Amino acid sequence: MGLKVNLSVKVAGIVMRNPVIVAAGTFGYGEEYESFLNLNQLGAMVTKGITLQPRKGNPPPRIVETDCGLLNSIGLENVGLEVFIKEKLPFLQRFATPIIVNICGEKEEEYVQISERLDEVEAVSGLEVNVSCPNVEKGGMAFGREAGAVRRLVSKVRKATKLPLIVKLSPNVTDITAIAHAAEDGGADAVSLINTLLGMAIDIERRKPGLANITGGLSGPAIKPVALRMVWEVASVVELPVIGMGGIMTPEDAVQFLLAGATAVAVGTANFVNPRAALEIAQGIEEYLVKNKIPDVNRLREYGVKWKKQN
Amino acid sequence: MGLKVNLSVKVAGIVMRNPVIVAAGTFGYGEEYESFLNLNQLGAMVTKGITLQPRKGNPPPRIVETDCGLLNSIGLENVGLEVFIKEKLPFLQRFATPIIVNICGEKEEEYVQISERLDEVEAVSGLEVNVSCPNVEKGGMAFGREAGAVRRLVSKVRKATKLPLIVKLSPNVTDITAIAHAAEDGGADAVSLINTLLGMAIDIERRKPGLANITGGLSGPAIKPVALRMVWEVASVVELPVIGMGGIMTPEDAVQFLLAGATAVAVGTANFVNPRAALEIAQGIEEYLVKNKIPDVNRLREYGVKWKKQN
Amino acid sequence: MKKSAKALKPKLRTVKLSELVLMWQGKVRILVNEEVGPSCFRMALEAPQVASEARAGQFLHVRVAAGYSPLLRRPFSVHRISGKLKVESLKLQNIEILYEVVGKGTKTLAEKQVGEELDILGPLGNGFNLPGGLETAILIAGGIGVAPLLALAEEIVQSSKPKVQSRKVDVIIGAKTKKLVLCEEGFKELGCQVRVATEDGSVGYSGTAVDLFKESLSTFNFGVPTEWVASTVYACGPEIMLKKIAEMTYERDIPAQLSLEGRLGCGVGACLGCAIKVKNSKGKGEGDFSYKRICKDGPVFEANEVVWD
Amino acid sequence: MKKSAKALKPKLRTVKLSELVLMWQGKVRILVNEEVGPSCFRMALEAPQVASEARAGQFLHVRVAAGYSPLLRRPFSVHRISGKLKVESLKLQNIEILYEVVGKGTKTLAEKQVGEELDILGPLGNGFNLPGGLETAILIAGGIGVAPLLALAEEIVQSSKPKVQSRKVDVIIGAKTKKLVLCEEGFKELGCQVRVATEDGSVGYSGTAVDLFKESLSTFNFGVPTEWVASTVYACGPEIMLKKIAEMTYERDIPAQLSLEGRLGCGVGACLGCAIKVKNSKGKGEGDFSYKRICKDGPVFEANEVVWD
Numbered sequence A, B: 001m002g003l004k005v006n007l008s009v010k011v012a013g014i015v016m017r018n019p020v021i022v023a024a025g026t027f028g029y030g031e032e033y034e035s036f037l038n039l040n041q042l043g044a045m046v047t048k049g050i051t052l053q054p055r056k057g058n059p060p061p062r063i064v065e066t067d068c069g070l071l072n073s074i075g076l077e078n079v080g081l082e083v084f085i086k087e088k089l090p091f092l093q094r095f096a097t098p099i100i101v102n103i104c105g106e107k108e109e110e111y112v113q114i115s116e117r118l119d120e121v122e123a124v125s126g127l128e129v130n131v132s133c134p135n136v137e138k139g140g141m142a143f144g145r146e147a148g149a150v151r152r153l154v155s156k157v158r159k160a161t162k163l164p165l166i167v168k169l170s171p172n173v174t175d176i177t178a179i180a181h182a183a184e185d186g187g188a189d190a191v192s193l194i195n196t197l198l199g200m201a202i203d204i205e206r207r208k209p210g211l212a213n214i215t216g217g218l219s220g221p222a223i224k225p226v227a228l229r230m231v232w233e234v235a236s237v238v239e240l241p242v243i244g245m246g247g248i249m250t251p252e253d254a255v256q257f258l259l260a261g262a263t264a265v266a267v268g269t270a271n272f273v274n275p276r277a278a279l280e281i282a283q284g285i286e287e288y289l290v291k292n293k294i295p296d297v298n299r300l301r302e303y304g305v306k307w308k309k310q311n
Numbered sequence C, D: 001m002k003k004s005a006k007a008l009k010p011k012l013r014t015v016k017l018s019e020l021v022l023m024w025q026g027k028v029r030i031l032v033n034e035e036v037g038p039s040c041f042r043m044a045l046e047a048p049q050v051a052s053e054a055r056a057g058q059f060l061h062v063r064v065a066a067g068y069s070p071l072l073r074r075p076f077s078v079h080r081i082s083g084k085l086k087v088e089s090l091k092l093q094n095i096e097i098l099y100e101v102v103g104k105g106t107k108t109l110a111e112k113q114v115g116e117e118l119d120i121l122g123p124l125g126n127g128f129n130l131p132g133g134l135e136t137a138i139l140i141a142g143g144i145g146v147a148p149l150l151a152l153a154e155e156i157v158q159s160s161k162p163k164v165q166s167r168k169v170d171v172i173i174g175a176k177t178k179k180l181v182l183c184e185e186g187f188k189e190l191g192c193q194v195r196v197a198t199e200d201g202s203v204g205y206s207g208t209a210v211d212l213f214k215e216s217l218s219t220f221n222f223g224v225p226t227e228w229v230a231s232t233v234y235a236c237g238p239e240i241m242l243k244k245i246a247e248m249t250y251e252r253d254i255p256a257q258l259s260l261e262g263r264l265g266c267g268v269g270a271c272l273g274c275a276i277k278v279k280n281s282k283g284k285g286e287g288d289f290s291y292k293r294i295c296k297d298g299p300v301f302e303a304n305e306v307v308w309d
Ligand SMILES: Cc1cc2nc3c(=O)[nH]c(=O)nc-3n(C[C@H](O)[C@H](O)[C@H](O)COP(=O)(O)OP(=O)(O)OC[C@H]3O[C@@H](n4cnc5c(N)ncnc54)[C@H](O)[C@@H]3O)c2cc1C
Pocket: C059, C070, C074, C075, C076, C077, C078, C097, C098, C099, C100, C101, C102, C103, C104, C105, C106, C107, C144, C147, C148, C260, C261, C262, C263, C264, C294, C299
């Protein structure tokens, strides 16, 4: 590998040794994957979505496989904020990798409380504000799907913490750039996208939905084209750095997102298939840069913003 | 096959011998597939989208394969209304299968003109109003993505023709039920969904978009879970019959849509993989009914409407 | 009967064995992939890293195809650990799975050739527990459910050799029909007492494994109350069978461990996709439950902790 | 030279042959699948329904895998039609394709075993045209572009046997390096005159097929103006090569037919996904073009109708 290339990126003020993050909800609290890889080599770790109180989650079946995809309706099962801080964070803290906590609430006030509390916790490098979780004040999903609600929430959280704020956008919207602008206006430091696409599967033998909760979130390679399009749309119009995700399985997939305008990428479903996916993707990005004589990964995102649609 | 089952359905007043339709833009003008199957055995045929004037379409590359999916940006290349009537319709007319013309315009007025003209043409059984094509009056895509615009357009077309009106919905919206309601209010006789999901692919060797037009429409098995969810959502709230489509490749896929609440289904991308797909799917639905002792295909849609989400 | 048994019932799960062992991911070579019954295959893998760590009840998470069809791994129980050499220090070489073709993934698996490589993750999950005083193990298998139970029989027989008093292994194999009775010989070679039940009566007892178990309870010497103390039921099979066994053993206060199935995502406890309802230990009411993960907290569960829907 | 040639140039495309033949879809057996060069494979299929109808320049649309990986079919030119029996009434038996492994689909194809079945659609598209007065055919192949040209050489040789005056076939095979020169023997066996060009000069002329063609124009007897009348260039290869040949033949007013590639969807003319820009016959200006379909209106096009970007 002749050329020495730079892989390090900075997102929302968080410096990462490489642009590959593990996505919320797909890497547990980190400990589950410790046997398989050196967690120090990840760009950053995002935790499972944390709520103020512990949540049981939805009844099973919670997952169904689809063609090139995975539907899940976990229902934000998590240990709750305090247990997370006391029992899960100490493990994560042992690594040099930035820890980003994915937070979710049923009301605006909950997001604010969680943010205030985590503001005091040194181990935390940043917050990912999940504005696409079910059961939130403004009528469930509609919350992260309406620009005004996103702007208001983000600005409240902004006041509650000095931590870097990444707002995670829902793809189930007519115009994702409007939501991204709202997050920007509210004071976000970065946006991450996409969360899962709302989907459904049906068991034709039992003539019932495949998931107990009927609908769920679609992730995996199936959604990559949609994710890539949204990342490109958002990166083309907002000033904020973008964390791109959705169906990234290989280094080539990740490079597509970086070219589309993402500063970093997150790997989700791929972790289930290959626990070492994130590391192998980071390595593959490096090889791509070397092969194409591109000295810095930060150069890749200069491509997408130049593409303009004719009609 | 002991049991004799009924496969015939009625959508928007159009009687079909079976519930399997070939989707707009994926079956050309019918003639391309004549060597491979007996067109008389299809539930209905929907033509390529027709505009008032002929359209050249977009520059190539116009298609890219993705994981379990296909991105296209054909750009509505078509022969134009008059040539269609004179040169394409006579061929289609030779078959007993209902012919549904997919229509598209750049302005409301165009839809109206096309509808008025086709109203006089005997061979046409119905119109599928494509409200998700690019380059239309109200700022491109936003057209079929905004309930008010859909309602207005449909009611204008409604006045222009007595033909059955099927409104084809775009899935690139926050709430597809709102658009479906708008189509209903405007006077539609049925809705069909989903059209393609907006997506994108990037060629990392050339560092350029995979499609000349940058973004395109995603179809194929990848989108099936999203399509199924939207069909279920819409069928649960509107009175109109629903034509379900998106990623149907097998009889099992089709049965999923029928259980979700669709009265009929349309097969698109599958035609490219297997020209006989629509016929084999119709046969497979029949076998499913026989095996499960369900005497009438119209019973299947009674299942989905009963499922209610808890939260 | 209920009282005395309860008092003496050995405590399960004092040591969580899987937490002490390392998990491994990598490619291993297929040594055998043969049809052993209608749609049932036995596959042997050269996997010393896993074989030497694996315990009965644990599973391998297998990537059946390199592409995305299917996307997720597929879980299969450790069926047999073989290739053991008589020299103490040498590790076990091979690990076997026994699987039934039911869908895309298992179909793809069945098409694999000897010599090809397979990407596996394992050993995962918690194995069966062998309580210290165990004297009689009653293994009840329904259909392909024999898979983990043969490994268990091996483990019990091996563990009882040196100093411990010899343990008795009673096996009930239930299947739809004669051709689907798997592993009868395997158990017999280990010295287990084997009873067979077929639903169509084509061989052995005519009825299900549960029916035979129920009858055995009274007619055979399972039924003597004092013996329960050192007896444990281990079962694997269709959910309906496990549910019935859970009810029967609960009523009679017999300790029972079940190997459960369910849809897995990650297999390592990270995605929370494989939830199963369990009673809260502290809880009393019907509604007081929580979710456990089949992959990480199981797949072996105590029969009386599971909440059946 | 320009004027006289133009006047006498035979009219192409008076009969659209593909519209007269039937297309067929079904499963056929793989008879041969052998590596004939680095990453290049020859596959023979038992497909009498297609073999008896197919013409040089047409293609088969092949489903390389039963699942969705890849989702779409892959197009391959008719490379050879074989198994012909000397009895007039018997049909041709086998059809061959020659392919290079460049991605997922061709990799999957290369892994197929003899005896397996393959789902094909064909013959599709328009074949090459052999104008009535054709005397010399100049075939120029770049890399895997030899695939359709061997079928063409066969067709020319066969068609010239009975009454027609014998036709001359001059072949230029261009490749990166010696090992990638394909089908040299095949053409020679048909009695063609073959010249080879390699970019690294490892065999034959040192340079590209286009370079060699250019030189041939002046040094060999291609160049005599009157001969052009009955000569046609047929070329297949990378786009850049075809573009250069189009320019050279246009300047010299040599009729040329190119077999083009592009991304196909349906392969039968229905999806409009395979658009290629062509000059409008009536049109004059640069901007006056329309789109044709590679799969249905091609894949063989007249060199001077194509608009190159
Ligand atoms: C811990 C564990 C150990 C297992 N050990 C074995 C074993 O040793 N031998 C063996 O043959 N099988 C075992 N299984 C089951 C095995 O994993 C599944 O049969 C297999 O994953 C099916 O894959 P497939 O792609 O062939 O079927 P799919 O195409 O995925 O499914 C076929 C049908 O089965 C249903 N299905 C698939 N998986 C499950 C599931 N886990 N629970 C309920 N329904 C399901 C699907 O909904 C579908 O109807 C085990 C499962 C678990 C969780």
